[in-house]
């Protein structure tokens with residue numbers, strides 16, 4: 001059996017949070033950048049039918065897609081790393097709630113911002129108003145999370161939900177200073193997380 005994980009993605013995409021988790025677990029993994037050309041994406045679809053980033057090959061070669069599911073799985077299979085509360089506890093229920101909220105709402109609005117032409121039968125003709133509405137929705141979803149940060153998503157305890165939120169917040173396309181002024185607790189969380197070696201390493205890889 002292949003002992004290591006294989007992480008598929010591309011710079012600036014959802015593979016960021018998965019790479020941070022793998023770094024924190026200290027498990028062997030190979031990071032594979034998928035080329036963005038249509039032919040390469042078609043080949044990638046043979047492994048990952050969504051053709052999207054991220055996808056993770058588990059040590060037994062099973063391919064997983066969906067970022068929140070991958071993070072939840074990595075946390076559950078490495079309980080000693082404390083990336084999430086113990087499954088079955090109330091704290092874990094909260095963890096699941098925020099992971100799915102972030103995936104279904106914040107990530108979803110980010111996709112509407114960056115791929116706005118896909119959300120209308122008129123394609124690019126409607127892209128501008130779709131992106132504007134998505135940007136407003138993105139901020140509104142983060143404002144809801146902001147009201148519960150203390151300083152982490154789960155209060156005093158760090159979890160991989162914080163990294164997921166860190167990544168998603170970094171995708172805000174507008175004026176970063178105004179964004180942070182509007183979301184001061186989120187800005188503080190970003191400051192807390194930024195020096196983590198796992199984040200520094202992943203930031204460097206995604207910037208290279």
Ligand SMILES: N[C@@H](CCC(=O)N[C@@H](CS)C(=O)NCC(=O)O)C(=O)O
Pocket residue numbers: 012013014015051052053054065066067068103107111115
């Ligand atoms: N719900 C998926 C969304 C994945 C997704 O759409 N990722 C973006 C990059 S962040 C992507 O692959 N975009 C390329 C495309 O849609 O063509 C997840 O959470 O993993």
